[in-house]
Amino acid sequence: MELGPRDIISRAMMTEFEEGHGFEGPHGKYLHLDVRHLGEDVIDRKLPFMRELGREFVGIDIVKDPIPVRPVQHYMMGGIDADISGATPMAGLYAAGECANVGLNGANRLGSNSLPECLVFGAAAGRAAAEYASSAKPVTANPVDAILWDEARRVEVAYLEKKGGDERIGAIREEMQHEMDTGAGVFRTKEGLETLVERLGGLRQRFSRIKIEDSSRTFNTELTSAIELDFMLELSQTIALTALARDESRGAHARRDFPERNDEKYLKHSLVFHRDAGKPRLEYRDVRVGNFKPQARTY
Amino acid sequence: MADKRITIQATRYDPDKDERPRLQSYEIPFSDDSMVVLDALNYIKSEVDGSLSYRWSCRMGICGSCGMMVNGTPKLTCNAFLRDYWPRPVVVEPLNNFPVIRDLVIDMDDFMHKLKAIKPWIIRRQEIPLGAGEHRQTNEQIDDFRQFSQCINCMLCYAACPVYGLNNEFLGPAAIALARRYNLDSRDQGLKQRLPVIADNEGVWECSFVGECSVVCPKGVDPAKAIQQTKLETTMRFVLPYGNRD
Amino acid sequence: MTNEAQAAPREYRWRMPANWWTRNRHYFLYVVREFTVVPIALWLLWLLVEIKRAGDGPARYSPHGSAAFVVFSVITLVFALYHSYTFLSLAGVIIHFKVLDRPLPSRLIVLAQFALWAVASVVVGFVLIWFAR
Numbered sequence: 069m070e071l072g073p074r075d076i077i078s079r080a081m082m083t084e085f086e087e088g089h090g091f092e093g094p095h096g097k098y099l100h101l102d103v104r105h106l107g108e109d110v111i112d113r114k115l116p117f118m119r120e121l122g123r124e125f126v127g128i129d130i131v132k133d134p135i136p137v138r139p140v141q142h143y144m145m146g147g148i149d150a151d152i153s154g155a156t157p158m159a160g161l162y163a164a165g166e167c168a169n170v171g172l173n174g175a176n177r178l179g180s181n182s183l184p185e186c187l188v189f190g191a192a193a194g195r196a197a198a199e200y201a202s203s204a205k206p207v208t209a210n211p212v213d214a215i216l217w218d219e220a221r222r223v224e225v226a227y228l229e230k231k232g233g234d235e236r237i238g239a240i241r242e243e244m245q246h247e248m249d250t251g252a253g254v255f256r257t258k259e260g261l262e263t264l265v266e267r268l269g270g271l272r273q274r275f276s277r278i279k280i281e282d283s284s285r286t287f288n289t290e291l292t293s294a295i296e297l298d299f300m301l302e303l304s305q306t307i308a309l310t311a312l313a314r315d316e317s318r319g320a321h322a323r324r325d326f327p328e329r330n331d332e333k334y335l336k337h338s339l340v341f342h343r344d345a346g347k348p349r350l351e352y353r354d355v356r357v358g359n360f361k362p363q364a365r366t367y
Numbered sequence: 368m369a370d371k372r373i374t375i376q377a378t379r380y381d382p383d384k385d386e387r388p389r390l391q392s393y394e395i396p397f398s399d400d401s402m403v404v405l406d407a408l409n410y411i412k413s414e415v416d417g418s419l420s421y422r423w424s425c426r427m428g429i430c431g432s433c434g435m436m437v438n439g440t441p442k443l444t445c446n447a448f449l450r451d452y453w454p455r456p457v458v459v460e461p462l463n464n465f466p467v468i469r470d471l472v473i474d475m476d477d478f479m480h481k482l483k484a485i486k487p488w489i490i491r492r493q494e495i496p497l498g499a500g501e502h503r504q505t506n507e508q509i510d511d512f513r514q515f516s517q518c519i520n521c522m523l524c525y526a527a528c529p530v531y532g533l534n535n536e537f538l539g540p541a542a543i544a545l546a547r548r549y550n551l552d553s554r555d556q557g558l559k560q561r562l563p564v565i566a567d568n569e570g571v572w573e574c575s576f577v578g579e580c581s582v583v584c585p586k587g588v589d590p591a592k593a594i595q596q597t598k599l600e601t602t603m604r605f606v607l608p609y610g611n612r613d
Numbered sequence: 614m615t616n617e618a619q620a621a622p623r624e625y626r627w628r629m630p631a632n633w634w635t636r637n638r639h640y641f642l643y644v645v646r647e648f649t650v651v652p653i654a655l656w657l658l659w660l661l662v663e664i665k666r667a668g669d670g671p672a673r674y675s676p677h678g679s680a681a682f683v684v685f686s687v688i689t690l691v692f693a694l695y696h697s698y699t700f701l702s703l704a705g706v707i708i709h710f711k712v713l714d715r716p717l718p719s720r721l722i723v724l725a726q727f728a729l730w731a732v733a734s735v736v737v738g739f740v741l742i743w744f745a746r
């Protein structure tokens with residue numbers, strides 16, 4: 069069990085909490101992971117960083133003490149729609165790595181696949197982008213430039229020239245994190261996701277009233293926090309909407325009310341379009357199944 | 368316990384407004400014993416003063432971006448516990464020996480150039496095609512350089528090095544340690560390409576062995592050792608008749 | 614974007630404070646260590662002078678032996694020992710030998726260095742005393 073895929077482990081841990089097991093800590097409930105049976109030699113050879121983290125940050129020695137653990141958000145499985153050469157539906161825009169969805173991970177990334185993904189698809193996207201750039205017709209007025217200037221102007225007006233406001237970025241971000249953990253965390257339900265969508269709407273409203281104290285043009289990290297929060301709220305809304313529409317459980321998406329996988333209806337990618345200010349539009353695209361057919365997870 | 372408080376004095380500098388950096392004082396709740404200096408800065412930024420600028424990312428001693436001077440010593444602020452300073456105030460300043468861009472943010476371009484100068488990648492006399500398979504290495508061969516490969520580029524060693532502070536042409540501790548890491552790697556054949564940079568006057572020979580780099584290094588890299596070993600090795604290459612082999 | 618945004622950021626340049634070496638115990642010890650070479654160098658210069666004088670033949674030679682010089686020599690000896698000690702301890706850090714594919718512990722290397730140092734001192738002392746007779 070301890071070496072199972074993370075979605076299964078996370079669910080097992082949450083189940084323990086719900087059944088009243090676990091310890092109470094300053095950051096919520098936690099369990100103990102015990103690696104003491106491995107012995108000092110194996111730990112030092114295979115898990116030196118875990119030992120260092122325990123010693124430096126928690127004040128424990130994992131050779132002698134159990135490790136406090138709990139599930140957390142760790143990776144973004146979806147991403148910008150891209151093919152295996154990193155090309156997105158927008159000509160000239162390429163994506164690779166965690167921000168991209170090339171379909172490698174599906175609904176469940178397996179451990180250690182992410183860094184190889186960066187290397188393999190990063191190289192592919194780089195090559196494809198270079199090819200595109202060298203074959204594209206030369207343009208007189210660079211459209212990318214125009215987009216950049218528009219964006220710069222948007223940021224300027226939305227944040228740097230913004231007056232007033234009474235909402236703190238940090239407070240909204242923290243609430244968003246809490247709401248996402250509760251509503252779209254390890255286990256999900258229809259009610260929980262509906263509440264989440266509503267709360268995220270409220271947070272979006274509050275976001276329009278944020279206060280920007282830093283007007284400096286030099287290394288303004290409050291500005292970047294604001295821009296990031298804007299994007300994160302949008303992504304949260306996207307995750308909540310697609311999770312709500314998916315009446316099944318698949319990989320890390322575990323619906324309490326629909327515990328079974330439904331390949332007939334949902335062997336699909338969810339595509340979300342935020343074209344205009346209105347409600348995001350949800351579409352589906354079939355998953356291309358190659359040599360390996362989806363099977364029941366029986367472990 | 369609930370109303371325990373701690374004073375943080377942080378450097379503020381905005382090139383558009385300030386002639387020189389100054390310290391600003393914040394008194395914040397010290398609510399939980401596991402709080403680190405970075406938590407205090409994050410608290411200030413989200414609750415007290417959103418304009419305080421600093422770098423950080425992982426909060427687990429691995430990205431190397433949160434290095435600052437804490438009460439005069441270069442530290443990873445995500446690994447500097449407030450409980451070790453309380454009830455004294457904690458003075459947080461940008462890393463010594465670097466130009467300050469803003470508040471606690473330093474300009475690391477110089478360091479980046481130096482890292483690149485030592486070619487920190489595996490160099491082969493003849494590249495083999497990907498399809499020909501991997502370059503194999505035993506655990507023992509990894510042990511030869513493992514320590515020097517632990518560097519997270521946090522630059523604490525540069526902030527601790529008075530030689531670099533006095534002459535920033537000096538290649539510096541982390542870059543030399545990284546060069547050593549690759550020179551000791553059984554798969555690498557790039558020593559000759561790195562020698563002109565590391566064996567230069569501004570390379571290992573600028574070091575007068577203060578040793579403070581190894582004291583402050585949060586990852587046990589021991590750059591001072593790498594530098595002295597490189598001095599010995601480059602001298603041997605020069606002195607010994609068979610020394611100039613690859 | 615406005616003009617300010619395009620202006621190169623004005624960075625605050627680092628300047629090493631003149632008293633940098635008093636700010637940290639290690640810096641201070643380092644400066645002391647570096648400083649020890651000054652008396653050692655002076656003493657060695659004096660040694661050269663003595664050798665030159667001794668070259669004129671044993672009859673006319675009498676070594677300089679004032680109390681002040683003895684004190685100076687003792688201080689220099691302490692400095693030289695300190696310097697040698699730091700140097701030899703370092704060797705354990707720098708040199709790495711492999712025996713049967715296992716790295717030799719650095720403690721062993723340091724001990725070997727000190728042993729060699731002791732042997733060398735005995736040999737030199739023996740030569741000096743033997744030939745002086």
Ligand SMILES: Cc1cc2nc3c(=O)[nH]c(=O)nc-3n(C[C@H](O)[C@H](O)[C@H](O)COP(=O)(O)OP(=O)(O)OC[C@H]3O[C@@H](n4cnc5c(N)ncnc54)[C@H](O)[C@@H]3O)c2cc1C
Pocket residue numbers: 142143164165166167179180181182183184186
């Ligand atoms: C704790 C932890 C442990 C992990 N362990 C493993 C592991 O053992 N093995 C494994 O394979 N994977 C692991 N992963 C996953 C893996 O580390 C990441 O998926 C991978 O690093 C992502 O790399 P990336 O380059 O795609 O994205 P990132 O490394 O996230 O880089 C994105 C960059 O974009 C920048 N950025 C964001 N927004 C903007 C903007 N608006 N403008 C300009 N720049 C912007 C960010 O600052 C950042 O530098 C782990 C992840 C975590 C969190």
Ligand code: SF4
Pocket residue numbers: 517518519520521522523524525540541544580583584585586587588589590
């Ligand atoms: S050698 Fe150590 S102190 Fe220097 S940059 Fe690397 S990890 Fe940081």
Ligand code: FES
Pocket residue numbers: 423424425426427428429430431432433434443444445446
């Ligand atoms: S925040 Fe990454 S090392 Fe401190």
